[in-house]
Amino acid sequence: MPYILNTDEVDERERAEFVHEALGSTMVPIELHWPGHHRSVDARGIITDLGDLTVCSGRTTALRVERTPALARDSTEPSIFINVQRSGSSIVVQHDQEAVLQPGELVMYDSTSPYTLLNDMGMSGYFFRIPHSALGIPHDMIRTACAVVLRPGHPVTSLAHDYLSRLAADPALTTAVNADFIGHPSIELIRAVITIHLRADEFAAEPLAATLQLRILEYARKHLHDPDLSVEQIAAAHHISVRHLYKVLARSEISLSDWIRTRRLEACRHALAATPAAVTIGAIARRHGFSDMSSFSRAFRAEYGISPGEWRRR
Incomplete structure (x- = not known):
């Protein structure tokens, strides 16, 4: 509108x-x-x-x-x-x-x-x-x-x-x-x-080929909150095949799934430190694209060495 x-x-x-x-x-x-x-x-x-x-x-x-x-x-x-x-x-x-x-x-x-x-x-x-x-x-x-x-x-x-x-x-x-x-x-x-x-x-x-990797990652960054974000969606948005998308990112040794997960975890980590305790950890996780709490907790601990709850208390 x-x-x-x-x-x-x-x-x-x-x-x-x-x-x-x-x-x-x-x-x-x-x-x-x-x-x-x-x-x-x-x-x-x-x-x-x-x-x-x-x-x-x-x-x-x-x-x-x-x-x-x-x-x-x-x-x-x-x-x-x-x-x-x-x-x-x-x-x-x-x-x-x-x-x-x-x-x-x-x-x-x-x-x-x-x-x-x-x-x-x-x-x-x-x-x-x-x-x-x-x-x-x-x-x-x-x-x-x-x-x-x-x-x-x-x-x-x-x-x-x-x-x-x-x-x-x-x-x-x-x-x-x-x-x-x-x-x-x-x-x-x-x-x-x-x-x-x-x-x-x-x-x-x-011009598009020269900046394709940048545009792929920027698109992913703008849609991190979407739990259904997928490589197929990103490829379709740039009118390329999934295979070509992986090829473009491989030139810089970027794993798309790892890149997305890392940035979602970073966003959650900052939100846990800044958001009032009344907002649940699950709500924060969902807000940043995680649909499953157990997988979020495992990924958070693997990345930072402590659980989301421990990080928030600190």
Whole structure:
């Protein structure tokens, strides 16, 4: 379901905090700087998840948006953002680079480093978030393409601008049955724009294969809570065979079952130390993907040398 952002429904004195929390939970934590009095705080928008692609169409009266150094180090999933300029002009600053964006142009910035967005008429436009793991481009290449206008005038960039603008502007597209299917080809188009900008022809030919192991493990990490998570599910999500999945992981001597079990146990160990005693050990185990208490207890003792109950008491 789309998230509707509308400050008209909030008391004037609470609007700034409302927008801050709403964007932090749906897009990425940021700091917004508003003009003058709290009455000037205004924001409208629609935010929709389409698989790995998050689409935001909106406007605010904020004149400056910042992802501060402290926020850039938070636990938010590393992601890139594509900003599609609708009208007027805006500025994106990141990595000592500055892009002045005009209508019809695209720019990218990265959540893992500080950035600043500026618009003296208020921030507005179409914004698209893609996790690094879904984009499939190495971080050093992402850094190079940040805060640079992405090949203005190139036919693929023009196509991407028109397509993304329509996708964000038409709620019927993002709320239709099976709209999640739009996410993957949209990310492919954005990847093409970035790799064309970088002239990374050799990488553009096989970006998915080059990052397949990363995307497999990131998918598994995001679904650790699912007790039914299986190698068949993970392979199907990446449109590969189970045999090929095992082959990819074997290059780094990774056992998928061991990798999943270890990270589930790590999550349980942290939760046992931080969760009130009223929450049972069984509830914690189930929350992190273990469906059988006896097998969880055996695995926990084998990994850490003590039982879950002993660890919690310590």
